[in-house]
Amino acid sequence: MLQELLTAGLAAAAGVAVYSGVAARVVRQYERGLVFRFGRLREGIRGPGFTMILPFVDRLHKVNMQIVTLPVPAQEGITRDNVTVRVDAVVYFKVVDPANAIIEVEDYRFAVSQMAQTSLRSIIGKSDLDDLLSNREQLNQGLELMIDSPAVGWGVQIDRVEIKDVSLPETMKRSMARQAEADRERRARVINADAELQASRKLAEAAAVMSEQPAALQLRLLQTVVAVAAEKNSTLVLPFPVELLRFLERAAPPPGGAEAKPQPLPGVTAPPPPSTPPPQVAGDAPGAQDAPQEAPQAEPEDEPEAD
Numbered sequence: 001m002l003q004e005l006l007t008a009g010l011a012a013a014a015g016v017a018v019y020s021g022v023a024a025r026v027v028r029q030y031e032r033g034l035v036f037r038f039g040r041l042r043e044g045i046r047g048p049g050f051t052m053i054l055p056f057v058d059r060l061h062k063v064n065m066q067i068v069t070l071p072v073p074a075q076e077g078i079t080r081d082n083v084t085v086r087v088d089a090v091v092y093f094k095v096v097d098p099a100n101a102i103i104e105v106e107d108y109r110f111a112v113s114q115m116a117q118t119s120l121r122s123i124i125g126k127s128d129l130d131d132l133l134s135n136r137e138q139l140n141q142g143l144e145l146m147i148d149s150p151a152v153g154w155g156v157q158i159d160r161v162e163i164k165d166v167s168l169p170e171t172m173k174r175s176m177a178r179q180a181e182a183d184r185e186r187r188a189r190v191i192n193a194d195a196e197l198q199a200s201r202k203l204a205e206a207a208a209v210m211s212e213q214p215a216a217l218q219l220r221l222l223q224t225v226v227a228v229a230a231e232k233n234s235t236l237v238l239p240f241p242v243e244l245l246r247f248l249e250r251a252a253p254p255p256g257g258a259e260a261k262p263q264p265l266p267g268v269t270a271p272p273p274p275s276t277p278p279p280q281v282a283g284d285a286p287g288a289q290d291a292p293q294e295a296p297q298a299e300p301e302d303e304p305e306a307d
Contacts, residue, residue, distance in 0.1 A: 019055065020052075022055040022056075023052045023053055023054065023055045024050065024051075024052060025046075025050075025051050025052070025053055025060050026049070026050055026051075027046055027047065027048045027049060027051060027062060028048055028062075029048045030048075030064065030065055030066050031048065031062045031063060031064055031065060032045050032046065032047065032048075032062070032063050032065055032098045033045065033046030033047075033051060033060050033061070033062055033063075034046070034060070034061045034062075034063065034098055034099060034102055035053055035058050035059070035060055035061075036058065036059045036060075036061065037054070037057055037058045037059075038057065041099065041103065042058075045098060045099070046060070061102060063095055063098035063101060063102060064095065065094060065095055065098070066094065067092055067093070067094045067159055068092070068093055068094060068109065069090060069091075069092055070090065070091045070092075070093065070109065070112060070113055070116065071088070071089075071090050071091075072088060072089040072090060072091060072113065072116045072117055072120055073088065073117065074086045074087065074088035074165075074167070075087055075088070075117055075120045075121050075124065077121050077124035077125055078124070078125065079124060079125070079127060079128055079129050079132065080125065080126060080127060080128050081128050081129055083129045083168070083172060084169060085124065085129065085132065085166055085167060085168055086166070086167040087120060087124055087132065087163060087165070087166050087167075088163075088164050088165055089116065089120055089143070089161060089162060089163045089164055090161070090162050090164055091112060091113075091116045091147065091158065091160075091161050092158075092159040092160040092161070092162075093112055093151065093156050093157060093158045093159055094156070094157055094159060095108070095155055095156055095157075096155060096156070096157045097155030098155065099155065100153065100154055100155030101154060101155035101156060104153060104154050104155065105154045108154050108155070108156050111151075111154060112147070112151060112154075112156060112158075115146075115147050115150060115151065116143075116147055116161070119143055119146035119147050120143065122146065123139055123142060123143050123146070127139060129168075132163070132166050133166060136163050139163060140160075140161050140162055140163060143161045143163070144158055144160065144161040147161060214247075217243070217244075218244075
């Protein structure tokens with residue numbers, strides 16, 4: 001009798017162990033469990049930890065509550081300004097209602113992926129190329145709203161949407177490079193012209209100040225000589241202003257103490273001096289110069305006598 005009871009107890013213990021092994025389930029911290037009994041969802045969501053279900057009657061479905069990173073394949077489209085581009089993005093979402101995520105949609109990951117691709121194509125068609133390149137933050141917000149609207153009924157919350165890359169044709173890249181180069185060259189020319197204008201104004205002010213004091217020009221010349229001499233050059237080119245030469249010409253006395261002749265005004269031709277007859281030598285007759293004069297003949301020398 002005791003042996004039969006012992007055998008029955010062992011059999012019951014084995015049955016309980018087998019039942020516990022079949023009915024026991026473990027739900028992780030980042031998961032939630034849904035129990036379906038004969039295909040019908042039971043009320044209440046199983047939290048993380050150890051839980052039991054009826055074997056062969058209940059079925060436990062675990063739902064991941066972590067944030068899912070879903071890459072969106074590159075979509076090719078035509079922008080509003082007729083430029084063909086390829087844009088890819090990434091979607092960050094998580095499940096907030098496990099029951100709706102399992103019941104309302106067959107595969108919420110695939111549904112979010114298809115909705116993201118469709119919304120990305122729509123955003124490409126509604127935007128300009130400049131918006132895709134420089135105004136991505138606003139496009140990300142618009143894309144997030146477009147995906148989040150239908151995903152709310154699926155128990156899914158869109159956390160963030162980011163446009164990763166915008167691929168352009170090679171011809172468009174070259175055109176944009178030429179445009180950027182031309183714009184930079186234009187700005188460089190404007191800056192140079194502005195610098196020339198400011199420098200000319202400063203030079204005009206400096207010339208006005210130096211014109212009041214002629215010695216300032218000499219001091220500036222000496223400063224230039226000192227700056228050139230500091231370079232230790234073997235050749236020194238000394239600029240000499242024309243104004244200083246004119247000043248020296250006016251200040252220098254005429255040679256021999258004679259009075260300086262007045263300089264004719266520029267553009268006025270002085271009249272030629274009156275012609276005077278050549279002076280005549282005293283004692284000469286008026287027609288003396290016309291008669292030819294005979295040259296004196298030399299006397300012949302005596303020939304030497306022969307011995």
